[in-house]
Amino acid sequence: MDREEVDRALARLGAEHEAVETSLLALQDHAGRRLLEGAELSGTTKERWAAAEQAISLLWAHFDAYTGALATAREIRARRRSPGAAELAELTALLRDHGVTIAPGAAQASPGAAGGYPASLTGGPARLAESLKLDELVERMNRWYAEVIDVVAAADSVWSALPARIDLLAAELQRTRSLAQSVGVRPGEHPAGDDLERITAELSSLRDEVVRDPLAFWSRPAGRSRGAAPGGGTPDTARYDAAARGLEDVRREIDAVLHVRQDAEERLIRVRDVLSRADRTLGEARRARGEVLAKIAASEVPAVSGPPTALNEQLANAVDFRRRAQWHRLSPLLESLEQRAEEELLRARESLTAVTAPLAVRAELRGRLDAYKAKAARHGFAEDRILVERYDAARRLLWSAPCDLIAAEQAVLRYQRATAEVLAGPVDRPGGPGGTA
Numbered sequence: 001m002d003r004e005e006v007d008r009a010l011a012r013l014g015a016e017h018e019a020v021e022t023s024l025l026a027l028q029d030h031a032g033r034r035l036l037e038g039a040e041l042s043g044t045t046k047e048r049w050a051a052a053e054q055a056i057s058l059l060w061a062h063f064d065a066y067t068g069a070l071a072t073a074r075e076i077r078a079r080r081r082s083p084g085a086a087e088l089a090e091l092t093a094l095l096r097d098h099g100v101t102i103a104p105g106a107a108q109a110s111p112g113a114a115g116g117y118p119a120s121l122t123g124g125p126a127r128l129a130e131s132l133k134l135d136e137l138v139e140r141m142n143r144w145y146a147e148v149i150d151v152v153a154a155a156d157s158v159w160s161a162l163p164a165r166i167d168l169l170a171a172e173l174q175r176t177r178s179l180a181q182s183v184g185v186r187p188g189e190h191p192a193g194d195d196l197e198r199i200t201a202e203l204s205s206l207r208d209e210v211v212r213d214p215l216a217f218w219s220r221p222a223g224r225s226r227g228a229a230p231g232g233g234t235p236d237t238a239r240y241d242a243a244a245r246g247l248e249d250v251r252r253e254i255d256a257v258l259h260v261r262q263d264a265e266e267r268l269i270r271v272r273d274v275l276s277r278a279d280r281t282l283g284e285a286r287r288a289r290g291e292v293l294a295k296i297a298a299s300e301v302p303a304v305s306g307p308p309t310a311l312n313e314q315l316a317n318a319v320d321f322r323r324r325a326q327w328h329r330l331s332p333l334l335e336s337l338e339q340r341a342e343e344e345l346l347r348a349r350e351s352l353t354a355v356t357a358p359l360a361v362r363a364e365l366r367g368r369l370d371a372y373k374a375k376a377a378r379h380g381f382a383e384d385r386i387l388v389e390r391y392d393a394a395r396r397l398l399w400s401a402p403c404d405l406i407a408a409e410q411a412v413l414r415y416q417r418a419t420a421e422v423l424a425g426p427v428d429r430p431g432g433p434g435g436t437a
């Protein structure tokens with residue numbers, strides 16, 4: 001190397017030395033490293049941090065060797081303004097050749113393969129001492145530093161993200177638990193109470209695992225290996241997110257129970273009113289059925305069921321639940337009662353309609369008969385003998401008891417046809433408008 005090449009190499013190596021020193025000092029002060037040193041670790045984190053600690057020792061040992069070699073080179077270069085051949089040869093050997101000798105202790109204190117680091121600086125079996133180029137030393141220190149900072153940064157990211165969020169969720173869980181107990185949502189008595197117990201156990205277990213083994217909760221991008229450059233990846237929050245969703249479901253269930261507590265009396269009154277209306281409607285249907293059987297002959301009249309006894313018993317249970325503040329039991333029962341009460345009222349109305357159908361048919365026939373009589377009278381045929389006879393026959397059937405609806409309908413049809421014939425054109429019949437009496 002000539003003088004200019006030596007000066008350029010010293011400037012470059014000096015800048016690299018400063019950068020490595022800055023990185024190592026930052027690693028010493030890194031919050032994640034301090035936490036890892038004081039934590040009781042387990043699993044993946046324990047394994048990788050043990051290897052990383054050995055790597056940190058190696059980094060400082062090799063940095064010291066690097067510092068000593070650089071200082072020696074600078075001292076040789078400072079001897080004379082223009083170094084001679086002997087100095088240039090010595091500097092060339094130090095700066096370009098294997099001019100750095102690693103101390104025997106540092107060469108043997110290599111991190112284990114399980115941590116992702118070589119068994120020695122060269123990747124082969126550990127040796128008592130090793131000679132390296134400065135560029136090789138820098139490249140290996142950079143690679144080891146990347147591995148160590150990857151472990152430290154990942155653990156710090158997980159510890160910064162998850163424990164605090166778990167604690168906040170646990171505090172919310174405690175508030176939810178207190179509210180749940182106030183409305184009777186307890187384990188073994190309500191599914192939401194069992195869910196609260198499960199979420200409580202999950203959060204406790206999750207926090208302990210995160211504190212002891214943070215790297216188990218570090219998610220790497222697809223295709224990124226452990227030995228890649230640091231950076232990338234996110235804390236794995238899948239279990240936390242599942243617990244948060246479960247707690248939100250429980251809160252919604254408790255809100256529903258609270259809603260029941262607030263308007264339970266009003267809803268019970270509505271249910272009681274609907275059932276009362278259904279009972280009155282069924283009573284009316286039973287009375288109507290007796291009337292139909294007495295007034296209508298040869299008619300199939302459906303039977304009418306009794307009052308909704310089962311629903312009334314459930315209503316009494318609901319009132320008892322409210323009295324004893326068992327809101328978690330009242331909530332589903334009230335929803336069922338509201339639906340079934342409306343169904344019972346609809347069934348009662350349908351029963352009344354089915355029972356009174358014959359009376360409705362008779363009323364319709366009576367209306368039709370009188371309408372055609374009025375129509376005939378408007379056209380001057382009120383005294384037509386045929387029409388009078390057929391009208392009287394239909395009227396006797398419709399106003400007699402019991403009424404034969406089939407015969408009455410036929411009689412009304414005959415009166416309709418006779419009226420239509422009379423109105424269709426002039427006729428010459430005794431008693432008619434154009435004949436003689």
